[in-house]
Amino acid sequence: MKRSLTGGTAAAVLAATATAPPAHAEYYSVDDPADAESSLTDVYNARVRHGADEVSVVVAFADLRRSSAAAVSIYFDTVKSRRGPEYVLTSGLGDGTDYVLREAVRWRGRGEHVDCDYRARPKWARDKFRTVLSRACFGDPEEIEEIRASVKMGDVADGSQPVIDWVPGRRMWSTWLGRGA
Ligand SMILES: [Ca+2]
Numbered sequence: 001m002k003r004s005l006t007g008g009t010a011a012a013v014l015a016a017t018a019t020a021p022p023a024h025a026e027y028y029s030v031d032d033p034a035d036a037e038s039s040l041t042d043v044y045n046a047r048v049r050h051g052a053d054e055v056s057v058v059v060a061f062a063d064l065r066r067s068s069a070a071a072v073s074i075y076f077d078t079v080k081s082r083r084g085p086e087y088v089l090t091s092g093l094g095d096g097t098d099y100v101l102r103e104a105v106r107w108r109g110r111g112e113h114v115d116c117d118y119r120a121r122p123k124w125a126r127d128k129f130r131t132v133l134s135r136a137c138f139g140d141p142e143e144i145e146e147i148r149a150s151v152k153m154g155d156v157a158d159g160s161q162p163v164i165d166w167v168p169g170r171r172m173w174s175t176w177l178g179r180g181a
């Protein structure tokens, strides 16, 4: 289902509008424009939460379906002194697909899956994808102070041309999130 040209253009003009939380907030939420409309899974919003024991990310799409062939990668930056993400969770968005958390090097997953407590699930009826990861997935929980995340959706809408939607932008990050109560 195509959005109207007018609506799409107007939305695309707007830069991603972040809800600026105070420093060390535990939440980050960003709306993303209709800038990948050739894919049903154009990302509309991403929300990151750094809780007392878990980190969760919810990604909202225009129209998420069980038949989706798209995938989502959620990058986590946990070590400020090392450029780029330390971890990446990758999942399919269709029915029967799987998900995996791996260490990341230069924005690519590498090695075996990280052995820790995490889960991920598309919620087709709500057009959302949600993942929840134990803080222990990111190393010694006592040593992790702040975490930030970046979201990339990838789809092959017409079977040839890849459609990519980064939130809040290509290799850009949420704010740093301190551990919440
Ligand atoms: Ca978008």
Ligand SMILES: [Ca+2]
Pocket (backbone or CB within 6 Å): 077, 078, 079, 080, 081, 082, 083, 084, 085, 086
């Ligand atoms: Ca890093």
